[in-house]
């Protein structure tokens with residue numbers, strides 16, 4: 001069964017956090033609360049996904065985003 005909202009998994013492991021994952025999560029949280037994506041997405045924090053060399057790691061639906069940033073995540077959300 002497909003979840004009615006798009007799922008965004010943000011790695012909150014220590015390497016991703018250090019590489020900007022923490023700020024990215026904050027930005028996404030704010031965007032989901034008040035921006036255009038309000039009510040359409042669900043943000044889920046994960047532990048280390050074992051891809052620390054590609055930090056920060058975010059998964060949007062079934063797409064892995066490596067060394068990502070806020071605009072890349074938004075772009076992917078629009079595509080999926």
Ligand code: FES
Pocket residue numbers: 011012013014015016017047048049050051052055057
């Ligand atoms: S800390 Fe994010 S993949 Fe390891």
